[in-house]
């Protein structure tokens with residue numbers, strides 16, 4: 001039977017990891033997958049994570065099952081970080097998931113159970129969103145989000161598209177640090193989107209995967225909080241991969257926000273049942289690390305300080321990129337004001353491949369660059385090569 005299967009193409013983002021690794025050039029540059037890198041090109045284990053792991057090694061007394069929802073203390077500590085004051089106002093149910101992608105899949109499955117037949121995704125977007133929602137049986141519709149040549153958020157076009165969505169449709173929104181454009185919605189944009197979503201009875205599914213890398217931990221969740229304050233029901237998908245640098249530990253959470261304790265308690269049973277038929281229970285380690293950090297004031301302070309150092313490094317690189325690229329593409333001056341790890345260059349696929357073959361500069365064919373992949377000392381040189389493509 002296996003002979004009847006056709007080979008599928010590699011995942012376009014993850015394939016870059018192997019392509020880059022196999023390139024023998026020593027001056028190669030990895031601007032591909034969204035992982036933070038330091039000046040030396042390493043993805044460090046954060047100081048607070050190491051300290052928490054040490055405590056876990058010494059203090060953990062059992063590795064017995066925790067249950068479908070995973071680590072309940074982790075969930076209780078993570079939610080206020082994301083929801084801020086809304087955590088005290090809105091009733092919610094959370095389940096720990098294998099990464100943000102696990103949260104997205106559970107949310108897509110739950111949306112299907114709630115009767116959502118379509119999900120609306122912004123263009124350009126993260127390719128895996130469409131794949132996940134399709135796998136859960138939803139049809140994919142798109143709304144315009146970002147214009148690459150002018151580097152502008154298409155807020156009016158986006159709101160107009162959502163005005164045509166049908167009651168019960170899911171709408172996927174990036175909380176901040178938009179992947180791939182790095183562009184930010186203003187407070188007024190969020191208020192306008194939340195108003196349409198509430199009035200038309202749409203189900204917002206908010207993906208927050210880069211909290212702390214944009215304008216700051218609180219600021220990066222502000223739009224999400226506006227949405228939660230405005231709508232009756234929402235699903236929030238949290239990834240701890242980037243914010244805590246624990247990518248391979250697969251740590252995330254799905255939160256359902258509803259109108260009453262009873263309603264969210266019912267939703268929790270569904271999220272649990274969906275987990276049970278997929279992976280049963282989430283891996284423990286990453287959530288235990290995050291819980292240990294967030295339960296300890298000193299570790300939390302150190303984690304925040306290191307995250308801020310990472311954010312500042314990216315901001316510095318953004319300024320170099322904006323300065324170097326605006327000579328070739330004027331609109332790319334906007335890179336300095338964009339947020340998070342990504343920006344989107346107006347490159348053709350042929351130019352992206354030329355950057356790879358001729359210069360050892362790796363990025364996906366969309367022209368997305370992971371700015372954290374640059375070292376400050378080499379940034380000007382890389383910028384020059386990109387501008388000459």
Ligand code: LMR
Nearest residue numbers: 013032033034035126179
């Ligand atoms: C990315 O967009 O590069 C990251 O979110 C990694 C992934 O899973 O695609």
